Amino acid sequence: MEEQGQASGDRAAPLSEQTAARLRTMVIEGELVPGQRLSEVRLSGDLGVSRNTLREAFRLLTREGLARHEPHRGVFVAVPSMAAILDIYRVRRLIEVPALTKAFPRHRAVAAMRKAVAEAEAARERRDWRAVGSANMRFHAAVVTLTESPRLIAFYTQVAAELRLAFGLLSDLEQLHEPFIAENTAILSAIERGDPEGAAVLLTAYLERSERTVLSAFARIEDEDDRRRRALVP
Amino acid sequence: MEEQGQASGDRAAPLSEQTAARLRTMVIEGELVPGQRLSEVRLSGDLGVSRNTLREAFRLLTREGLARHEPHRGVFVAVPSMAAILDIYRVRRLIEVPALTKAFPRHRAVAAMRKAVAEAEAARERRDWRAVGSANMRFHAAVVTLTESPRLIAFYTQVAAELRLAFGLLSDLEQLHEPFIAENTAILSAIERGDPEGAAVLLTAYLERSERTVLSAFARIEDEDDRRRRALVP
DNA sequence: ACAGAGGATTTGTTCAACAATCCGCGCTGG
């Protein structure tokens, strides 16, 4: 019923928001790498919108945490830090676990969780790890949907986008996403058998493991960065 | 370290954000009433900024939930609904209670809580109920600060602003804010004696009572609105 | 090698114009 695709040709959807959506996907897909400067004239040319419209889109992105805005210097794609990742997982724990404990099997969101698991498995068949990651995130977004709180859902969506930005920096997506399909399945079946407490325990373990995986992969990257930087300026 | 004062005279802060801040206070102070249309030409004239800059500010406000943007119709000051209030208190419970249970007495945020309580009492002496309400909100913002999570703090700030918008609709601010000074004091002393669990219980009760008060006052207003509207179109 | 001047570039902001859309009003026709 609702939803408009973000493809071109939307009726009545402001161009600034369409542009923000395009930038959002470009950032998440890795087409724009973290730290990259977003020149107003360059981008407005590439996207075919005016500078003013682009600036309106920038305001949205910075508010979402996907871009950083330094006065008189420009806007840059946000670079995730270890602190950011720690914070994001803290938020995820705080929101997802209580959300899941209030789950009952007939809720619409549970159907969405089922669908996400199925899609993740299909994507694994194709060895499309990026798609596995997307489905994974959709599973957890569905968990938050259980709360039926518009504000919480919006907030979580934003934080999840930031996390995906961090994923983009990581190389071994298979190792990152593959093991967690089974965990999601376990969580789902706990819910379906009417055991939200058990599901919450599983989810907590999931989040802890996922956080550790991301952090260690991230630490490796920052290490390499440091070494490279030191090599340039010895 | 953090903090952005809302006072005038910020250096190097983009005009669009200054404008957004001005609008924010105008909305919260009730200078702009919920439902009111914000004409671009009119406001840009009044505030002395260009239409484009004002539009950038609008994007920020709508993203914060303080304004609604209807394509080709304009932006309007958000009108809080009962659903919004229910949602906001759900979010408050979810965030504030766990935050408080992790409190320890020497934390910087506890000092901020103390300060907020003192300011609320001072404002009560002056019978300045709006200021009491502000100090009240600052107390609870300080509670969230205990988490030291930038994302959570930002989110809570936003939700709190929305709640203050709802407060603006209510008439009897004394009845709304006065009883809760004592409750905050009790919460604070529970923390100071090293009993975060007890503090959390008190906070939960606080939130429940506050929600009931706001909801009932709000229901009365919606009733009057309905009656008035029905009187106009019989 | 270094500091600083000065020019080039980029952002910040305004303005004017036009297209697209919405809204209210009067007009027409039954």
Place this chain on the structure above:
DNA sequence: CCAGCGCGGATTGTTGAACAAATCCTCTGT
């Protein structure tokens, strides 16, 4: 009298150009 229609005015959406202010970059002079 009233329903529907269309038209014009007002507002938003978007663009492009222009200029001020700040930052970056280079080049010079010592």
